[in-house]
Amino acid sequence: MGIVSGQPRIRRRHPDWHGLLWVLPALVVYTAFVLYPLLQSVQYSFYNWDGVGEATWAGLANWESLFTDPEMLHAVGNAFALIVFYTVVPILLGLLGAALIRQVRPGPFGTATRVALFVPQVIPLVGAGIAWSWLYSQTGLVNQFLAWIGLGSLGRAWLGDFTFALPAVGVIGIWVMLGFCTILLLSGMGRIDPSLYEAARLDGAGSVAEFFAVTLPGLRQEIVVCVTFTIIAALTSFDIIQVSTQGGPGYQTLVPGVDVYRLAFLDQHLGQASALAIFLTLMVLAIIIPVQQLRRVR
């Protein structure tokens, strides 16, 4: 009892500054290259500035136009639609895939499957975007396949189609995210105490009941990580869209990331670009911070 009550006093006298020393190098780099630019962006968002010349105070004008420009709101809407493709589908398929891969004995087949699923994480997205736009073209592999199975009449230039462009881009997102989610969920499954499965089986659970009673609750941490990571990827998506559709046809696949790029690097409206970028950051935080709470409930 005496030791326990004495501890806080000792701590107060010797605050643990050693820890800070170890963190310092990383903290300096993080401050210089993440926090400081972030604050600068906040500052720029209140100015009209082309990046070189003199900046003029803009007040809230850059922020107001975020909420009055219908194209901007449409772009935000598209980013949310992408969550379905980047988050919901990859996690559901990832759970299924991981559960199936676990049934397979360790060996070449399982390894090959994991590698194949993870390859999209390794390929530069710009290259992947170009390859996908070939697949989706009028004479591309997708239409060739449809023709081969006798559905040639459904063929179209997918990325140029007003109805299917966004889902087509979304499928690229599924392809990118599925491997990441599957591998993460698979490693999570390996962490679950085997005795839980044994207990479930003794209680007479089938593999479906086992999945919902043991596997799914055991994967809470990994699922939250998947959700967080993929939502960020969906809301801040840029490279795939810039390469494959450039936001078109019309404004069907326009997302805020593409808008930020155009404002900053084509228009050189750094103020407006910063306002949108900060807004995007806040929007991402507003969504993923509540998601983090799910992790704690046990």
Place this chain on the structure above:
Amino acid sequence: MSRIDTPHATPRIPRRIALVAVATVAALSLAACAPGSGGSGSSTPGAIKTDLGTKATTLNVLVTTPDVALFDALGKAFHAKYPNVKVNVQSQDYTSLTTNISHVLSGTNVPDVVRIASFGNLVKDKLLLNLDPYASAYGWTKWPQSQFASTRVAANGTQRGSGSLYGVGPGFGLTGVYYNKALAQQVGMTTAPTSLAAFEKLMAKAKAAGITPIIENGKDGGTGFILQNLQMDYAGSIAPVQKWNEDVQGASIDSSATVEAATTMQQWAKDGYFAPDVNAVDQTLSPTQFTSGQGLFFPSGNWQAPGLDSAGAGKFGFFLFPPTSAGGEYSAMTSTDTVAVPAKATHPAAAAAFLNFIQTDAIARQDTVNLGGVVPAGPVNGSTPTTKSGSVVGATVSAFRGLLKSDGLADFMANATASINANAIIPQTQLLVAGQTTPQNLAKTLQSDYTQELAQ
């Protein structure tokens, strides 16, 4: 990633609040001084020299990657004429140079000659040298002046078309319509159409014969060329669109000519004159579709000509977009591969001599056609580069020289502001061709996006 992954990393709320407070204070203290350094000095040269002397000099030229072959050749020819000046050509890819140009020019290692895609705020921020004194010294002021329209910038730093000269180009782009000679024969086309009606009749015949009338890259702005050609036809002059391009105050694209042009183009789409995948085809795919015989016409620019000649010499022809009625004035879009001299250039006199050389020297002008695929302008009596007879390159060169004399050359609408093409022209023409917007809405949106982009 690992930050999110580790369960213990979540900071307690009070610390978070403290962080936010620190950040806010830091932000407020930052906000005390405005970003930007202001102008970097004078951009008008004092006394100028046209004599390069005998001192050994290295002229640093920064261009985009596809320009390297041309500028290497131009540099060699220049060195042969001025043995004491060595030309060192460096390059960046197009997007890098376009997006970094203001930082390159305001930095410490500034080139003597630089390729620029658009003026943006470069003149306003005093990053480019005013070439007026050199223009009078070298006699550029006595040449056809329409070639300098897009590189003159007014005192306000943004309005183009008049004011001081800030750049010149070795050669010019030119738009028109390529046609497939074999398919043209099938639809009975013996001469180039001289009116819009004749052009439409040929397209109707092609459609009836199962041939796609128009190949176009609607994904990255090709349909915008057709819209602008029609617009200039209906306006009866290039003047209205040219004023708009040059950011002249009060100029508007929301006009009856634009609505008429959009109406015609939408009708062509409804009649099936475009390929069904027009909105998904980009600049690399469209010439392939055209050279493989997938369509009769290909409205595009002379930058495609060398490629078409090498894909099938003698198989393709070129004509200028026809006027509304036979006998009317022809017009086309043009743009120059502008090169400029930075305000901080180390050797401005040698740079200006180089600019004069590439516009006037016979070898340089021939290189420009051969390696750049663009047409040199320069003085009226400038040497005419030779081209193979029957080649589309030859057809574009002679068409350009005709239009230069008749002042039928306008800038691309796509270059009116830095992002008008990406933000408005491309999506709006895509919507138009797909029947998802009206011609009136297109005209209105082009104008409102333009106003918005110029506002800042």
